[in-house]
Amino acid sequence: MSKKRLSVVVTRRLPDAVETRLSELFHVTLRDDDKPMSRSELATAMKSADVLVPTVTDEIDAALISQAGDRLKLIANYGAGVDHIDVATARQRGVLVSNTPGVLTEDTADMTMALILAVTRRMSEGMAVMQSGNWQGWAPTALLGGRVGGRRLGILGMGRIGQAVARRAQAFGMQVHYHNRRRLHGDIEKSLDATYWESLDQMVARMDVISINCPHTPSTFHLMNARRLKLMKPDAVIINTSRGEVIDENALTRMLRAGEIKGAGLDVYENATSINPRLKELENVVLLPHMGSATLEGRLEMGEKVLINIKTFDDGHRPPDQVVPAML
Template identity: 50%
Template sequence: MTSSKPKILVTRRLPASIEARMATLFETDVNDADLALSGEDILAGLEGKDVLVSTITDHIDAALIGRLPPSVRLIAQFGNGVDNIDLDAAWAAGLTVTNTPSVLTEDTADMATALMLALPRRLVEGTQMLLRDRAWAGWSPTSMLGHRLRGKALGIVGMGRIGTAVASRARAFGLNIHYYSRNRRPPAIEQPLEARYWDDLDAMLAEVDIVSLHTPLTRDTHHILSAARLDRMKPGAYLINVSRPELLEESALIERLESGQLAGAALDVFENRPGINPRLLALAEANRVVLTAHMASATLEARVEMGEAVIVNIRTFMDGHQPPHRLLPDGPLPRAAKG
């Protein structure tokens, strides 16, 4: 007898509890190898399926969307970002696309704050020094001098949920909060944080000591921190990016770190994924950059909540209703999506 359960392809391994729950609700095919699938592998795995459960490592461009089996009606992204999906092409093909927003706020804000502490206080460098030099001589008044956070100015680019959560944590450390955002936040948010709004990003960059990127990636925010804008930053300033690599002109950042124009950077995302620019690795070895392995949202709690959101999106869609986390293209809508 043919199963009446929705048939789904899951392109990467998910937490065991989520995979078990999916297996009870859906006819589930999971990529047990847990390696990024090629476009051809995705197409082959989707034969007869209703739903593609994708992740940021899946390149779902217009060409692949044009070849999807007709049975596929929903792309349920496991993740907040959907830079890997051509939303315009998906909409034009009559597909519904969903993501898992909101669940990553606290964990991502924690990570940004941790990097904000690690960078000026040289925490990674101090750890590496002990591991490298087993005969460490001990404390010295002039050893491992970093910089105090209290009293410094933090400039947040993008004051949405995550940006606001970062501001709240940073304020507790005594940082002065500045922010640039498409829209000014209401007094109920600004006043407790004593946050100053800037409608001119260039002007804000010239005044702050630390810049932290938290704006979504759109056509307008691609390389929002361009070479010209990096030059607007104060000499000796720091940069934090746990958001999207495309927000930053990475090659320009590398040049300004190598020259000493900027004091340092902490990056959780990289422009030439999955590899990392060798010059960035050299800067990390020279303790000019802190690099982490795209782990801002990497908590078990977040991954389980993301999986639950995927399940809700699938079940709602397959029951004939609009899923709660449906996404629309950035530009004009070509035509209505089916489902």
């Protein structure tokens, strides 16, 4: 007698190849459109499924998890970040949580470097001139940006992505500095030619570029608050491809408007799509719609991780990318 296939509910449209493979292996409910599920739709899915495959746009809090049916045994997140999932409550109810770490490291680091270049070289302002049809030709003093080589880059969070950013920055001739919960091993630090700062305040006050590459946790919420942002040099810029909640967005907007910070490159925002309208009006910012991980290769690798986590669980083993509260 053949084994009954797991019931899997996917909350968003995924690349065709991923959806096809899921359908081959499991009894899968896919989305016909790409709108996020409503809270009631999520609750219904969690009552009927063995496995839920959510994304960062799904808020899986304690109240939802408490309504889940007895069938739900695994939340196989399509993405590395899990701050939208109450992992502790899930664990208490015997629901495992897995994620897709590591596959987006290079893509996100590429986007971080792209934003550093875009902000320091004023690319968005140049594009606006071209799109307006008002360009009158080259001029010696027009849209003068700054040279990236020689600048001090302060990386906040020196995990996989932070280190990948450091390698790219090295190639551009930047001086790499970092602040992390724990200092890197000496060999890694030497290979990156990176200077460690135990004091985040002291590092922030001396950098030309700050790159946010740490996860969002209770301890990192508004880590770059108004007081710390004021420590930045007036000609410094800040880049965030990690989590929007790490920066006090309103304080950042005020300082950018006042010229107290030179510029910003943001791919993530404190309140998801509800971006401060004054921030969107500024010329000295480059704003992207959470594109840091948006490569086809990365999305397929994320899907492969989800598949492996579910298949391993279905075979009676611990998912290789299981997340437990102690990791957060």
